[in-house]
Amino acid sequence: AQKVTQAQTEISVVEKEDVTLDCVYETRDTTYYLFWYKQPPSGELVFLIRRNSFDEQNEISGRYSWNFQKSTSSFNFTITASQVVDSAVYFCALSERVGGGADGLTFGKGTHLIIQP
Amino acid sequence: DADVTQTPRNRITKTGKRIMLECSQTKGHDRMYWYRQDPGLGLRLIYYSFDVKDINKGEISDGYSVSRQAQAKFSLSLESAIPNQTALYFCATSDPVGLGTGELFFGEGSRLTVL
Secondary structure (H helix, E strand, O other), X not given: OOEEEOOOXXXXXXXXXXXXXXXXXXXXXXXXXXXXXXXXXXXXXXXXXXXXXXXXXXXXXXXEEEEEEHHHOEEEEEEOOOOHHHOEEEXXXXXXXXXXXXXXXXEOOOEEXXXXX | OOOEEEEOOEEEEXXXXXXXXXXXXXXXXXXXXXXXXXXXXXXXXXXXXXXXOEEEEOOOOOOOEEEEEEOOEEEEEEOOOOHHHOEEEEEEEEOOOOOOOOOOEEOOOEEEEEO
């Protein structure tokens, strides 16, 4: 069975610090997809990134970057020069390719990120 | 207008009442899902549907039922609400043909409080 672990329940940093959110996953499938979603205080879920298991290149989008390492089954998310607007709950999620991800995503429990001014 | 719309957005009800949460989508996706979010537990799958004739239980289906009235509509019902069903509920869709990745497109959420 697939599983996603976000060991950091809550992280608090001061604005402008860099912060990394950890995500470790388990799957028996060789083809799978990993996701990060952001949930700001307003409650909606905002898609951040999708990564397939064959693409281990790191991705950078502005202040956001993602480090995917199959060897350690991790898909970590780093925010550089954090801002108060980054305060949110962040979810890592996994879908297995078998069945085309038909049975939905498996989510981690989320990391609550607090950026203090 | 949002691609995935949930109604109501907020609802307060009493124990034992029947509640229906509705979801409609304009994305043309066949697959629809209901998730429940509780603080510290992440999102957990309640039910999912591949089409109007295909309904599947998720991880936590007890106490819930669903109806897929049309490709675009998927409703979640609590026949007799209880306080531990107080949570934030999300409807989502996914497109297996276009992306095949399992990416979910979420509604804005329905916050349910059972007193």
